[in-house]
Structure formats: C-alpha cells, structure tokens
Amino acid sequence: MYQGLIFFILTAAVIPGLPMGALAPRWAVVSLFAAYLFFHVRISTGAWVFLVYLCVMAWVTPIGYDAAYVGWHVLVLTILFCWARQQASYPYLRTRTNSTAPASSPAPFFMRPIAIGCGLGFALNSAAVIAQYFGWKLIPQIAPLSGLYYNHNQASEGAGMVLALLIGYRVWWLVPGLLPTLAVGSRTPILALGVAALLSLWRRDRFLAMLSALGFALIAAAFTPSWATPFQSLTERFGVWQDALHGLTFWGRGLGSWIGEFPRWQLHSDPLFVRYEEAHNDYLQVIFDLGVPGVLLILATVGALWRASRTPEWYACLVFAVMAFFGFPLQEPATGALLVVCAGSLSVRGAALLPVFDAERCRVRLGAAYARFAALYSRGPAVSAGEDASFGSGLHRESDWRQSPYRPYPRGFEP
Amino acid sequence: MNLIGDKAHIGLIREALSRDPNAADLWYDLARMELLTGNQSGYSEALDKLKRLTPQHNYQIVVVQEGAKP
Numbered sequence: 001m002y003q004g005l006i007f008f009i010l011t012a013a014v015i016p017g018l019p020m021g022a023l024a025p026r027w028a029v030v031s032l033f034a035a036y037l038f039f040h041v042r043i044s045t046g047a048w049v050f051l052v053y054l055c056v057m058a059w060v061t062p063i064g065y066d067a068a069y070v071g072w073h074v075l076v077l078t079i080l081f082c083w084a085r086q087q088a089s090y091p092y093l094r095t096r097t098n099s100t101a102p103a104s105s106p107a108p109f110f111m112r113p114i115a116i117g118c119g120l121g122f123a124l125n126s127a128a129v130i131a132q133y134f135g136w137k138l139i140p141q142i143a144p145l146s147g148l149y150y151n152h153n154q155a156s157e158g159a160g161m162v163l164a165l166l167i168g169y170r171v172w173w174l175v176p177g178l179l180p181t182l183a184v185g186s187r188t189p190i191l192a193l194g195v196a197a198l199l200s201l202w203r204r205d206r207f208l209a210m211l212s213a214l215g216f217a218l219i220a221a222a223f224t225p226s227w228a229t230p231f232q233s234l235t236e237r238f239g240v241w242q243d244a245l246h247g248l249t250f251w252g253r254g255l256g257s258w259i260g261e262f263p264r265w266q267l268h269s270d271p272l273f274v275r276y277e278e279a280h281n282d283y284l285q286v287i288f289d290l291g292v293p294g295v296l297l298i299l300a301t302v303g304a305l306w307r308a309s310r311t312p313e314w315y316a317c318l319v320f321a322v323m324a325f326f327g328f329p330l331q332e333p334a335t336g337a338l339l340v341v342c343a344g345s346l347s348v349r350g351a352a353l354l355p356v357f358d359a360e361r362c363r364v365r366l367g368a369a370y371a372r373f374a375a376l377y378s379r380g381p382a383v384s385a386g387e388d389a390s391f392g393s394g395l396h397r398e399s400d401w402r403q404s405p406y407r408p409y410p411r412g413f414e415p
Numbered sequence: 416m417n418l419i420g421d422k423a424h425i426g427l428i429r430e431a432l433s434r435d436p437n438a439a440d441l442w443y444d445l446a447r448m449e450l451l452t453g454n455q456s457g458y459s460e461a462l463d464k465l466k467r468l469t470p471q472h473n474y475q476i477v478v479v480q481e482g483a484k485p
Contacts (some may be wrong), residue, residue: 063434263437265469271439272469 156185168312
C-alpha cells in the first residue's frame with residue numbers, strides 16, 4: 001500500500017518557514033517518486049513523442065527558467081501517468097483471463113489506497129483548518145483558514161477530487177474529514193462536485209437530475225446576495241481571459257511562457273501591481289503556451305476520457321475538468337498528480353482505445369449482438385469453449401499477452 | 416537599504432530585465448533610477464518601454480522640495 005502512503009505525504013507535506021513551503025515539498029515528493037518510477041516503468045512511445053514536442057516548445061520560451069520549471073512538472077506527471085496506466089493494466093489482464101470475473105469492471109486495486117491516502121491527508125488538513133479557526137498560527141497563510149496549503153482554494157480543489165473518489169469507493173468514514181476543507185475554500189469545487197453528482201444522477205433518473213439542477217441553482221441564487229462581493233473574482237478572471245485572447249498564436253508562445261509574456265496584453269488590471277502567474281483557466285493557459293497543438297491535445301484528452309467507463313476516477317477527472325475552467329489545478333502537485341493517475345488508470349480500464357486494437361475482444365462484442373450466437377460468443381453455459389477456440393472462456397490464455405502488441409508488464413518484470 | 420541613485424543597483428535591475436523583459440515594476444524602478452542619476456537616454460528608453468506595458472497610466476516628473484510634505 002505504498003501508493004496510499006506516497007499520496008498521503010503528497011497531500012499533507014508542508015515545511016513552515018520555507019518559501020513555497022506547501023508547494024516545494026510536494027513537488028519534491030512527486031519528483032522523487034517519479035525518479036524512482038523512471039527506471040521501473042515503461043514510458044510509452046506516445047509519451048516520448050509528447051515529451052520531445054514539449055522540449056521543442058520549451059526551447060522557444062523567452063524565459064528559460066519558466067520553461068524548465070513547467071517542463072519538469074510535465075515530465076514528472078507524464079511518468080506518473082505511465083505508471084498508473086501500467087498499474088491499471090494488471091487487473092485488466094487478470095480479469096480477461098479469469099472467466100469468473102466480469103471483464104468490463106476490473107478491480108481498481110491501486111486506486112483505492114490512493115483515495116484513502118489522499119483522504120487522510122485532507123482530513124489532517126481539515127484538523128489544521130479547525131485549529132487555525134481557534135487561533136493556531138504555526139503555519140503561515142496567504143488566505144485565512146488554509147490549513148497545510150497556505151491558500152485555501154488549492155486545498156479545497158484537491159479535496160473536491162478526493163471526495164469524488166471516496167464516494168465512488170464508498171469510503172464513507174473519511175468523507176466528514178474533508179468537509180471543513182471544502183467549506184472554507186473556493187466555490188469552484190462545490191460547483192464541480194454538483195456537476196459530477198448531476199451527471200451521475202442523469203444516468204439513473206433524468207427527471208430527478210433536472211429537478212436537482214433546478215434546486216442547486218435556486219440555492220446558489222439564494223446564497224449569492226449574502227456574499228460580500230459575489231462576482232468580483234469572476235469579473236477579474238474575465239478580464240484576464242479577455243486580455244489573454246490577444247496573445248494567442250497558432251504555434252503557441254512556448255512552454256511556461258505565460259508568466260513572462262502575459263503582461264504585454266494585460267489591460268484589464270495593472271501590471272505594475274499585479275503579476276498573474278496563472279491564467280486561472282488551465283485550458284486557456286495550455287492554448288496560450290502550446291497554440292493549436294495544445295487545443296488538439298485538450299480535445300483528444302477530453303474525448304478519450306468522455307468515452308471511458310464511468311468509474312470513480314472518471315468523476316474525479318470530471319471534477320478536475322470543471323475546476324480547470326476557473327482555477328489552475330493542473331499546476332498544483334496534489335491535484336495534478338491525482339489527475340494523471342486517474343487518467344492513466346482510465347486509459348486502460350475505460351477501454352476507450354485499447355479494444356479498438358484488440359480484434360478478439362471486438363469480435364466477442366459483435367458476436368454477442370446476435371442473440372442466437374450469444375451463448376456461443378459470450379461464455380454462455382450451453383457451449384463451453386475449447387482450449388484452442390478463439391472465443392468464449394478459452395479466449396485469453398496467460399501466454400496471449402506475449403504475442404499482443406500491448407505489453408501489460410514492464411520489460412524485465414514479466415511473470 | 417536605499418536603492419535610489421545607486422548605479423550598482425541599476426546594473427542589477429538591467430540584468431533582471433534581460434531575463435524578464437515584461438516586468439512593468441522593474442521598468443518603473445529603472446526609469447526612476449535613471450532619472451535620478453541624470454541618464455537622459457536610459458530614462459527615455461525605460462519610460463518608453465514602461466508606457467508600452469502600462470498604457471492605462473500617464474507618467475510625469477514631479478520635483479519634490481526637500482522638507483516638503485509628500
């Protein structure tokens with residue numbers, strides 16, 4: 001259960017007194033973990049192509065330090081993605097070879113410990129928030145009641161993703177631990193969780209989902225006047241986004257170029273006093289940095305995730321996707337790492353792309369569509385598949401994966 | 416530490432600007448220091464860049480008499 005321990009440290013590590021005392025130790029934890037994984041995980045060809053492209057984009061960035069800073073984070077997150085994809089492929093293989101388990105729902109044996117580790121980290125953060133409410137001042141804060149995060153918005157964004165995972169895995173005992181962090185943080189995670197809950201409800205009862213959406217909107221409208229400045233941050237964000245549109249180019253301005261280049265178009269706020277390190281919209285910032293290829297990257301990712309099966313990781317990714325419209329969760333270690341791990345596990349388990357290349361699996365599915373052959377093609381009890389049959393329970397033998405173009409085990413670690 | 420009028424610090428700011436050329440606050444400080452040290456061309460260059468980065472502002476030189484209230 002080392003995964004849970006690492007993600008617990010990732011969500012709770014803080015060094016009071018150090019500049020960037022919440023960010024630096026967490027990026028250090030992820031980096032050390034990724035450095036270890038680099039020698040034990042197979043980095044796919046697609047990931048290498050992606051990294052080479054980013055190296056080119058880093059080369060054109062005017063400020064080398066910014067390119068190196070963002071590039072390092074992307075490298076670390078890419079390795080984590082490959083690790084999660086590889087981890088998720090183990091149960092996928094097992095369920096395919098085990099005729100008693102349903103092939104469409106492999107057990108997420110490594111995501112549950114991660115969810116529990118993150119949940120414990122945010123529960124610790126909630127304890128710090130409550131202590132700060134009663135006057136505890138050991139950890140510096142740039143916003144009140146930030147717990148171990150210096151800024152309560154970042155803490156609540158992570159808590160939003162973890163809450164989706166905990167509910168999905170029915171880890172109810174940890175849910176109350178996240179509520180104080182969510183209650184004092186940004187409104188965006190609440191909105192994102194609401195969207196996730198509505199989509200989940202939509203699949204079961206559309207009328208109830210619409211009724212809930214109406215209730216959600218009415219409650220929000222009722223509470224809005226009670227906030228001192230309900231739309232101030234939104235207006236500020238619109239100003240930033242509007243200015244950023246003037247700086248977009250076809251090929252982008254380079255990896256990590258936002259902080260250095262954006263002041264050239266910053267008109268809705270005063271660049272003498274305000275320096276935006278983030279666009280407060282991850283999509284826009286990716287497009288600003290990477291241009292049209294960045295748009296294609298976002299569309300491909302969203303498209304692949306949309307087609308993936310609706311697992312707890314899928315809902316965590318959805319929460320992230322909504323939050324990324326108003327914040328910068330991709331640039332935070334806890335939320336960024338959670339995203340790539342969830343996406344990596346979905347990229348296998350959701351079977352969004354893999355079955356396309358898995359001719360036998362497609363054949364079983366198509367065959368099952370014909371009722372009279374259903375028993376023959378779908379492991380029915382009437383006809384038992386022979387040892388050499390290319391369908392039924394004898395479909396995937398243990399040795400099959402060695403001939404497959406997709407290798408579920410890293411080289412040197414084959415059983 | 417009083418930075419105003421210190422030519423050594425002008426060098427530091429110029430070095431920082433070579434790595435971060437769109438930092439309006441650095442251009443403002445540079446223009447102010449160049450003005451105080453009497454470098455007319457350096458002042459004009461810094462002010463020109465500052466005006467391009469912050470078109471929403473107008474800048475003017477204000478002479479403050481010693482002992483006068485700001």
